[in-house]
Amino acid sequence: MRAILIAAVLASLSPVAAQAVQAPRPGATDPRIRTVMYDPDQVVSLRGFFGYQMMLEFAPGERIENVSIGDALAWQVTPNRKANLLFIKPVEAAAPTNMTVVTDQRRYSFEMVARKATGPRQADMAYVVRFLYPLETVAVGVEPPPPPPPERRNTAYTYTGSRAALPSLVFDDGRFTYFQWAEGVSTPALFLLSADGSESIVNYSVRDGFQVVEQLAPRFQLRNGKDVTTVINGAWREPSAGVDAPRPNDAKTARAAAGGRP
Template sequence: EVIDVASGFTQGWEFLASDNILYFKPKSVRMGGSGQEGRTMEPTAGTWDTNLMVRTNRRMYDFDLKLLSSAGNSGKALQNQRVAYRVEFQYPEDEAASRAKASEKAKTQVKLDEKVAPRNWAYSMQVGDASDGIAPTMAYDDGRFTYLKFPNNRDFPSVFLVAADKSESLVNTHVEKDVLVIQRVAREMVLRLGNAVVGVYNDKYDIDGVPPTDGTTVPGVKRVIVGGKQE
């Protein structure tokens, strides 16, 4: 990121910094003083040369700015190896670090996208009156989350955890493709949508389940805190 810009002829050049990009161009200079009629000097090749120092949050740069004239009367830009309309710096070590980070992120995403093997398929349900529309066609858990599959083109119900005293509490869920993922494993849950209700029972409930390792249940993936945010 560009932090500061300095030049020996700031009156004759216009600078504009935007993030890690610096734009600049020559500009006319208004001349004149007390008792003298003011006049304007236009940018002229050979007289507008100056130095340029750029400080970023990582490095310092020094440049020579030279204003070149157009070639002859044709108006074509001067074909000269010294002319640069855009200068871009590339650093092998930064690019290597960026590629390594992108590769590691891609590997992590692949692991996150991999389906965790089911541990328990022993589920049963009790369907209330006129509640077939929210009855799952498949249910299993991986020791951490519970997965319910429903017929196509159906609205997903809300999911409630049933406690030992039969009180109910709403459970967080998310959707993976056409599967409703319940972020809990429980002995009993209730699905509700309008007046429809379905009880879902874990017939082989394991109270211990699968404990998270390194903050996640995905093997090979570790959750760390970066800048106050979990990654």
């Protein structure tokens, strides 16, 4: 009897599990042009293929603000200049991962896997995934005004490594770092490069054609497949703790803080 009850419970849960991920529906004219109804409480499943890119199309007037991906090395993610389209492409073999896209109107959750393609007309391949929206959530397509340019700019940036991943413009305003690539150039993955050579993912948003990293750093690492570029902030200075910072509690720490002076 207990086994029957367990089986009944599992059977009742299976429809819920099946609905946890939403797959885009193939179009009638071309199955590679797919649509999916927006639901903030569902994860959208995306299947990428090596050698092929996929375009995600959001509502008219909707602008991408943040993109966060679980495995930024294995996937290339590039917003267009208007920030209403997102191009994604797998570049390295890796385990399934996830991606979150935050726009000025909505939040989207994705589950992503990559496969080898047998050809451009593979049955489960998508070239375009277009979101459809219930009437009550459709926003008026009004372009927001671009943010004012920062008054203070540090443009003392240099680079080493590949030119293939090189941005057309880099500067900071004393708080954030701005990266811009020429139209049509594949945008690389952005990482913070530490003094020990380790890399860490950075948070960024898309604003008026710029990828805006929400911090300053001495070095950033850009990766696009095998192309690696290091961008160096020539004006970097270690932040001062300030006059109100805690004082050292022992003589050794005090000498180190004073530059070794007794």
